[in-house]
Amino acid sequence: MELSRRDFLRYAAGAGAGTALGGLAGLGLALAPARAAAQALRIKESRAVPSICPFCAVGCATLIHVKNGEIINIEGDPRSPHNEGTLCPKGAAILQLHKNPNRPTKVLHRKPGAADWDVVSMEWALGRVAELVATTRDETFVERMPNGKLVNMTPAIFHLGGATLDSEFNHIAQKFCRGIGMVAIENQARI
Numbered sequence: 570m571e572l573s574r575r576d577f578l579r580y581a582a583g584a585g586a587g588t589a590l591g592g593l594a595g596l597g598l599a600l601a602p603a604r605a606a607a608q609a610l611r612i613k614e615s616r617a618v619p620s621i622c623p624f625c626a627v628g629c630a631t632l633i634h635v636k637n638g639e640i641i642n643i644e645g646d647p648r649s650p651h652n653e654g655t656l657c658p659k660g661a662a663i664l665q666l667h668k669n670p671n672r673p674t675k676v677l678h679r680k681p682g683a684a685d686w687d688v689v690s691m692e693w694a695l696g697r698v699a700e701l702v703a704t705t706r707d708e709t710f711v712e713r714m715p716n717g718k719l720v721n722m723t724p725a726i727f728h729l730g731g732a733t734l735d736s737e738f739n740h741i742a743q744k745f746c747r748g749i750g751m752v753a754i755e756n757q758a759r760i
């Protein structure tokens with residue numbers, strides 16, 4: 570392939586500004602085989618465990634590659650009839666549920682007005698949350714509307730479920746929330 574000086578500078582800039590592979594692709598080189606080889610090398614001698622993305626109700630199928638008892642890669646399962654090996658950006662980051670140095674691993678609490686966070690035990694945190702929920706509910710409980718209609722609810726607490734919660738957990742959470750009189754209950758999928 571003949572390259573003019575102008576072409577060389579343009580492709581080199583593309584590689585520098587974007588990715589090296591992008592620059593090589595710009596030269597007209599077929600990179601699919603190289604990509605496939607690199608991926609095969611990465612998951613070589615690993616065990617592929619079928620699973621499902623936990624983030625939303627689409628339920629895309631995944632393959633979890635495990636080597637020496639450690640998860641080394643998670644990708645879409647090409648055998649799946651609905652995601653056909655693809656994952657959205659959120660699903661493509663599932664590995665970070667397992668490996669993410671930025672993820673807090675301790676329970677943190679910041680006192681009112683404080684600037685810093687304290688490490689607390691899970692038992693203390695659960696007790697504190699329960700205490701605040703019970704107090705808020707009791708202080709704001711509405712038994713009847715002004716027209717006399719029985720409602721037995723609190724408008725003061727909002728529940729937002731996370732996308733990694735599964736259907737069974739959400740079923741229980743809904744029952745609990747409604748049981749104590751909450752009416753503002755939501756579960757997000759792709760935030």
Ligand code: SF4
Nearest residue numbers: 622624625629657660
């Ligand atoms: S979050 Fe994305 S990858 Fe996961 S199930 Fe939903 S659409 Fe699929």
